[in-house]
Amino acid sequence: MQRREFVLVGTALASFGGLARTQSMEGFAATTSREDGWNTATGDDDKLVDTTALSKMADRLAASGSNIHSVLVVHRGKLVFERYLQGSDQVPTSFFGSRVEDVVFNAGTRHAMKSATKSVASLAVGIAIDRGLIHDVDEPILGFFPELADLRTPESDRLLLRHALSMTLGLEWIESTPATGDRANDETRMYFSGDPCRYVLTRRAVAEPGQQFFYSTGALALVSAILHRATGRPLDEFARETLLEPLGISGEEWSRMGRDSDAGGGLRMRPRDMAKIGQLVLAGGRWDGRQIVSKGWVEASTASRLKATDDQDYGYLWWSGRARANRRTVRWIGALGRGGQSIRVVPELDLVVVVTAGYYQDYSPQAFSVQFGVFSDVLQAISPPL
Numbered sequence: 001m002q003r004r005e006f007v008l009v010g011t012a013l014a015s016f017g018g019l020a021r022t023q024s025m026e027g028f029a030a031t032t033s034r035e036d037g038w039n040t041a042t043g044d045d046d047k048l049v050d051t052t053a054l055s056k057m058a059d060r061l062a063a064s065g066s067n068i069h070s071v072l073v074v075h076r077g078k079l080v081f082e083r084y085l086q087g088s089d090q091v092p093t094s095f096f097g098s099r100v101e102d103v104v105f106n107a108g109t110r111h112a113m114k115s116a117t118k119s120v121a122s123l124a125v126g127i128a129i130d131r132g133l134i135h136d137v138d139e140p141i142l143g144f145f146p147e148l149a150d151l152r153t154p155e156s157d158r159l160l161l162r163h164a165l166s167m168t169l170g171l172e173w174i175e176s177t178p179a180t181g182d183r184a185n186d187e188t189r190m191y192f193s194g195d196p197c198r199y200v201l202t203r204r205a206v207a208e209p210g211q212q213f214f215y216s217t218g219a220l221a222l223v224s225a226i227l228h229r230a231t232g233r234p235l236d237e238f239a240r241e242t243l244l245e246p247l248g249i250s251g252e253e254w255s256r257m258g259r260d261s262d263a264g265g266g267l268r269m270r271p272r273d274m275a276k277i278g279q280l281v282l283a284g285g286r287w288d289g290r291q292i293v294s295k296g297w298v299e300a301s302t303a304s305r306l307k308a309t310d311d312q313d314y315g316y317l318w319w320s321g322r323a324r325a326n327r328r329t330v331r332w333i334g335a336l337g338r339g340g341q342s343i344r345v346v347p348e349l350d351l352v353v354v355v356t357a358g359y360y361q362d363y364s365p366q367a368f369s370v371q372f373g374v375f376s377d378v379l380q381a382i383s384p385p386l
Helices: 011-017 051-064 114-130 146-151 161-165 186-192 196-201 218-231 235-247 271-282 295-302 365-380
Strands: 068-075 078-084 086-092 098-104 267-269 312-314 319-324 329-337 341-346 351-357
Touching (some): 114 235, 114 267, 235 271, 319 365, 351 365
Antiparallel strands (some): 068 078, 319 329
């Protein structure tokens, strides 16, 4: 969830600390007419959603100078609330990096998903398995890389695709934060190595595969390369045809590192499109009457497989946790990315919540409180089904 990258540092960087001029740019109800496949609800269409409370929440965000960029709420398959704001963001440059600018966001603005990209890659893996292009998650990783035969040992042969998907490779990996642009971390070293997969697979073993959670964007270099080899196309092309286009998503940007897509954090798309990813998962892999990814994969990939942090579990590139919602505790499933990017699915409430933000360099407790506080406020505005 925490990734490093090169940033053009200037005076605008101070806005990450809470100086962003965040302003409300659209009304509280999802009334925008767009040909993107969303059914929208307005006013009192959904009696279980307190849109007045959601509007007040967004107004508070705008008035407080927070760096939240958008909040979208989907309930019972309808887009019931969206708000776009203004704040500082990292805008991509022609080189691997970005510059900081003040951005006025709207429904058409693509936003960096950062490590929420990983969960989209998980869906692509599921589609490849559904189509028989990958046999199953127990395929040995080195079986996809004959050119790395010199790395094969009894120990390395035990590394399976499931271990990359669950961040349990057992290989030493350090992704330092905040991002400073130096090369003192494994992710940056991997990209400069010239052979990312070899770099990842030659890290020192510090645990048995499958036993411990080690957050590693390097695991996604393996996943991206495996998908490329199994499908014959880079991940971004395979996902566009089999996942994004069937969802009515277009205009996304997915960066590559060499010949392979950046599965660890290179995807940019509109928040409305991020909400489609969440709704797809909520609906067991279905969208508009079409089964895009199997229900079995959705269930397997979002299941809690091991404890990742004190209060969050991990599946196959999906996070999960629990939160309070009107005097009850509900389980959420999430695609989470650095800076405050999130797609959270709450099956018990038939709910999807999307938040984008610009806290890329701010790891303070206050910044995390603001980010999770948006989700918490949304939960309090949703009445449980009768």
